[in-house]
Amino acid sequence: MGLFGLPSPFPGRRPALVLEGSGEPGAGMSGVLSATLSGLNSDSYCEISLYRDQHFRGSRYLQEKALKFSSTLYVGNLSFYTTEEQIQELFSKCGDVKRIVMGLDKVKKTPCGFCFVEYYTRADAEHAMRFINGTRLDDRIIRTDWDAGFKEGRQFGRGKTGGQVRDEYRTDYDVGRGGFGKIIQMQKTNHQTIIY
Amino acid sequence: EIEERLESLICRVGEKSTSSLESNLEGLAGVLEADLPNYKSKILRILCTVARLLPEKLTVYTTLVGLLNARNYNFGGEFVEAMIRQLKECLKANMYNEAVYLVRFLSDLVNCHVIAAPSMVAMFENFVSVTQEEDVPQVRCDWYVFAFLSSLPWVGKELYEKKDAEMDRILSQTESYLKRRQKIHVPMLQVWSADKPHPQEEYLDCLWAQIQKLKKDRWQERHILRPYLAFDSILCEALQHNLPPFTPPPHTEDSVYPMPRVIFRMFDYTDDPEGPVMPGSHSVERFVIEENLHCIIKSHWKERKTCAAQLLSYPGNNKIPLNYHIVEVVFAELFQLPVPPHIEVMYTTLLIELCKLQPGSLPQVLAQATEMLYMRLDTMNTTCIDRFMNWFSHHLSNFQFRWSWEDWSDCLTHDLDKPKPKFVREVLEKCMRLSYHQRIIDIVPATFSVLSPANPSCIYKYGDESNKSLPGYTVALCLTIAIKNKTSNDEIFGILKDVPNPNQDDDDGVVPGTLFHEVFKTLAESDEGKLHVLRVVYEVWKNHPQMIAVLVDKMIRTQIVDCAAVANWIFSPELAHDFTRFYIWEILHSTIRKMNKHVVKIQKELEETKARLARQHKRRDSDDDDDDDDRSSDREDGPLEEQIERLQEKVESAQSEQKNLFLVIFQRFIMILTEHLVRCETGGIDVITPWYKNCIERLQQIFLQHHQIIQQYMLTLENLLFTAELDHHILAVFQQFCALQA
Numbered sequence A: 001m002g003l004f005g006l007p008s009p010f011p012g013r014r015p016a017l018v019l020e021g022s023g024e025p026g027a028g029m030s031g032v033l034s035a036t037l038s039g040l041n042s043d044s045y046c047e048i049s050l051y052r053d054q055h056f057r058g059s060r061y062l063q064e065k066a067l068k069f070s071s072t073l074y075v076g077n078l079s080f081y082t083t084e085e086q087i088q089e090l091f092s093k094c095g096d097v098k099r100i101v102m103g104l105d106k107v108k109k110t111p112c113g114f115c116f117v118e119y120y121t122r123a124d125a126e127h128a129m130r131f132i133n134g135t136r137l138d139d140r141i142i143r144t145d146w147d148a149g150f151k152e153g154r155q156f157g158r159g160k161t162g163g164q165v166r167d168e169y170r171t172d173y174d175v176g177r178g179g180f181g182k183i184i185q186m187q188k189t190n191h192q193t194i195i196y
Numbered sequence B: 001e002i003e004e005r006l007e008s009l010i011c012r013v014g015e016k017s018t019s020s021l022e023s024n025l026e027g028l029a030g031v032l033e034a035d036l037p038n039y040k041s042k043i044l045r046i047l048c049t050v051a052r053l054l055p056e057k058l059t060v061y062t063t064l065v066g067l068l069n070a071r072n073y074n075f076g077g078e079f080v081e082a083m084i085r086q087l088k089e090c091l092k093a094n095m096y097n098e099a100v101y102l103v104r105f106l107s108d109l110v111n112c113h114v115i116a117a118p119s120m121v122a123m124f125e126n127f128v129s130v131t132q133e134e135d136v137p138q139v140r141c142d143w144y145v146f147a148f149l150s151s152l153p154w155v156g157k158e159l160y161e162k163k164d165a166e167m168d169r170i171l172s173q174t175e176s177y178l179k180r181r182q183k184i185h186v187p188m189l190q191v192w193s194a195d196k197p198h199p200q201e202e203y204l205d206c207l208w209a210q211i212q213k214l215k216k217d218r219w220q221e222r223h224i225l226r227p228y229l230a231f232d233s234i235l236c237e238a239l240q241h242n243l244p245p246f247t248p249p250p251h252t253e254d255s256v257y258p259m260p261r262v263i264f265r266m267f268d269y270t271d272d273p274e275g276p277v278m279p280g281s282h283s284v285e286r287f288v289i290e291e292n293l294h295c296i297i298k299s300h301w302k303e304r305k306t307c308a309a310q311l312l313s314y315p316g317n318n319k320i321p322l323n324y325h326i327v328e329v330v331f332a333e334l335f336q337l338p339v340p341p342h343i344e345v346m347y348t349t350l351l352i353e354l355c356k357l358q359p360g361s362l363p364q365v366l367a368q369a370t371e372m373l374y375m376r377l378d379t380m381n382t383t384c385i386d387r388f389m390n391w392f393s394h395h396l397s398n399f400q401f402r403w404s405w406e407d408w409s410d411c412l413t414h415d416l417d418k419p420k421p422k423f424v425r426e427v428l429e430k431c432m433r434l435s436y437h438q439r440i441i442d443i444v445p446a447t448f449s450v451l452s453p454a455n456p457s458c459i460y461k462y463g464d465e466s467n468k469s470l471p472g473y474t475v476a477l478c479l480t481i482a483i484k485n486k487t488s489n490d491e492i493f494g495i496l497k498d499v500p501n502p503n504q505d506d507d508d509g510v511v512p513g514t515l516f517h518e519v520f521k522t523l524a525e526s527d528e529g530k531l532h533v534l535r536v537v538y539e540v541w542k543n544h545p546q547m548i549a550v551l552v553d554k555m556i557r558t559q560i561v562d563c564a565a566v567a568n569w570i571f572s573p574e575l576a577h578d579f580t581r582f583y584i585w586e587i588l589h590s591t592i593r594k595m596n597k598h599v600v601k602i603q604k605e606l607e608e609t610k611a612r613l614a615r616q617h618k619r620r621d622s623d624d625d626d627d628d629d630d631r632s633s634d635r636e637d638g639p640l641e642e643q644i645e646r647l648q649e650k651v652e653s654a655q656s657e658q659k660n661l662f663l664v665i666f667q668r669f670i671m672i673l674t675e676h677l678v679r680c681e682t683g684g685i686d687v688i689t690p691w692y693k694n695c696i697e698r699l700q701q702i703f704l705q706h707h708q709i710i711q712q713y714m715l716t717l718e719n720l721l722f723t724a725e726l727d728h729h730i731l732a733v734f735q736q737f738c739a740l741q742a
Helices: A060-069 A084-094 A122-131 A165-169 A182-195 B002-012 B021-053 B055-071 B073-092 B096-111 B117-132 B138-149 B152-162 B164-180 B203-216 B227-235 B284-300 B304-312 B322-334 B344-357 B362-375 B382-397 B405-413 B419-434 B437-443 B446-451 B470-484 B489-497 B517-523 B527-541 B545-557 B563-570 B573-578 B582-622 B629-683 B690-705 B707-721 B728-739
Strands: A072-076 A097-104 A111-119 A143-147
Touching: A060 A143, A072 A122, A084 A097, A084 A111, A084 A122, A084 B344, A084 B419, A084 B545, A111 A122, A122 A143, A122 B344, A165 A182, B002 B021, B021 B055, B021 B073, B021 B096, B021 B227, B055 B073, B055 B096, B055 B227, B055 B284, B073 B096, B096 B117, B096 B138, B096 B152, B117 B138, B117 B152, B117 B164, B138 B164, B138 B203, B152 B164, B152 B203, B152 B284, B164 B203, B203 B284, B284 B304, B284 B322, B304 B322, B304 B344, B322 B344, B322 B362, B344 B362, B344 B382, B382 B419, B382 B582, B382 B690, B405 B419, B405 B446, B419 B437, B419 B446, B419 B582, B527 B545, B527 B563, B527 B573, B545 B563, B545 B582, B563 B573, B563 B582, B563 B629, B573 B582, B582 B629, B582 B690, B629 B690, B629 B707, B629 B728, B690 B707, B690 B728, B707 B728
Parallel strands: none
Antiparallel strands: A072 A111, A072 A143, A097 A111
16 A cells, blocks of 8 residues: 555456566566565564563474464553453454453453454554554553464463463552562561561 | 665655765766666666655756756766656556656756757647647646746746747736636535635636746746756756657546646645744745645655655755744645645644644644634534644644633624534544543533533433443333334344344444344334434434444444435434434535445455456466366366356445435435525525534535546436426535536
8 A cells, every 4th residue: 555545456457477487688587566675574573572471382493383363462560450342442453353252360250461462464463563562551551472373271370379471570569460579478468477 | 685775865855964065066076977888777766756756856856857868968868758658658558646756756856957948839739739639628728827827936937038928928828728618617616615814726727826926027936946956057958858749648548637627725834933934825835845845755755754754854944934934834734625635634733743743833723724624613614623723632632632722702692503613612522532521521611611512421211220231221222212113012032032242243333232143133123114213313312423323334234224324314304403413414425435336245255256267267268278178277267257257246336325325315415405495595695604604515515526436426426316397506505516526
């Protein structure tokens, strides 16, 4: 697309790209229109991160393949109070959302700050990686990452106390994520017990 | 890999560097010249590609080609030939935007002594003589005129100096074409209907005025960076090539030309009194700056940080109010009619990145722009108001919803259906969707409560108080529908006994616990039933528009209701109260999009199956004639051919459903608008009410947003719906639409 609107052919009729050698002299220019510049193809926001789900059933190769074709995103750093409706509203800006699965505390079964957003197409999910990742929801910078696909059980936090692992070890006070990290909280209670 | 290295060297020249641009270009020319014997075709290909894909660095690359031509005359000739071939291919492939960049590149090569000026003039002569062709769409002539005029900022001076008589002839031919071309389409594409403070000019008119002014200034153009000037002594020694005579490829049935545009202007030099002077709307500098900024966005839209950085490092920073240009260009794209060049959310995120990089200056310009847009809401196109509202609410949600709402308390004195209070209401509703109800109550002054959205909750009139048991809702809904449809008692007892089973299987996207699929489906078998289902959903969820949208989406996907039913429901009297609310149109356009995607999906399946059959035939043909050929080939083909037949039927049925959907929508629009017009005329009241403006622009929006598909139905629309007997107010919309590709 460009400055002029949408110069696209009628549905069913594709533009006739003159490709392979028309036999013209000094050729070697066949398919010139399909040439691109790798510098311009940069799409760094859509790249696969280094995270690999340790619970994934299958080889590394399979997991990476799933990530490369996935239309599901993991969304992290949510507030515990962020609702499915808010997530729906925000992520719908990139395309129709197929479903949202809220991440839950394994014990309390309440939201624990992450979710999965699944789109109908990968293209829509890519837009979310480019334009929603790193922006704010409920005043918090949220992070999106490719996910291999939701499976039952993956909606639960994997920390010892039921929430996400990162909330076990956190040392800062985060009012949207239950205050101090779990270990710090337990230390505080222990400390108080010791005093008495 | 050598090709990667060459590509990288070529792509990066012109970027920030410790050495000067001139020495980088000289060095690169030397490297490429040395590589020519071995890598000539690769270098040709890369250079042709940067000419097409990096137009914002046009003069950097024309200088490079100029230097190469000076060192190697044959290479220069081959490059020009390759460019002409590429131009022809672009035109055949309907890639008109990129073709303009190629034409501009060729014309700048005149400045680099690669192409002889007279041959360029001859090419432009051929371009403009397209305006003499008969029975061709206006948009075809438009493109050739645009390609000519838009190259003149770069090469006008040189061409005029060498061939002034010919240029005058071409310009006068252009002028007479511009005078006689029709401009019925313009009102449909304008963001504002008012001419003050800045007229929204048709793009060719604006460009013509800019070129006229340039000519009056004796073609002096000082904004474009021209690295070739530093190499004048080398370049003027070079031998030039003549462009081969260029015949514009003829118009064919498959040719699709760019649609006309209206130039978006919101700033002028009075808006930044302290800073550098903004070039006037008819100055050629304005044209060049805007072109380059648009090109930068086109090149880097996927990489928001790079895009923002590239925009902000546009040269000429201290001579032009760059922040204002950037904001104007971004909004120009966001508000572009029919549709923005890129997905809307990109612009929100890009503006946030720009604010991050220029925290001391850009947010203020953005605030100023927002204020200006608010002030002019009364004459802003409804579709653009939607986009403004979406952008603003999303933007605020990234900045804790901080805004000086009191500055807008003037809107409280207006009727609530006037554009300004309506805009604030929709913004607050969108802000609420991104946060929560109490937050919105907290951020606005108490006086704004009349504009605050309702607390989104379900209106549960059907029995017990509790809002928590969602399955209970669905049973209640089913019961309501069952009762309204006078379903038999036996069936109702059946519903009462069954417990809704939250369906965890998401193959068809059913949301767990929200829908009792089978029951709904049975009840919604008739058109009346479908309308009932939609009505009940509305009654229960009318304080929670987002939920209505989600439920309607699910009901379409699970085929409980069809798209036409949704269209009819939207125009039904029960929804009249909410008819101008944004969420209604969100639902309608989402419904149309689903229909369109469905058709495309099945068409694709058909194409793929046909391709599979073709491959199967090919494989068989290429194998040697074996024993039991004929029978086995029939057996092999059978299932695929059956599949193709089935898919063919499916495609036809989907296309017919799609056409029906549009016809229903247009019909309902005509009915509802005619009603209003008749009422006004008999009552002697002015036709143009806020409701009317909203409705007629919604009709326009249907045409614009789905123009490719609607083009297929032109004959039906003309003969069946938009006939001459129609009120001229409504007919005008159709005529403007026809004019877009005429």
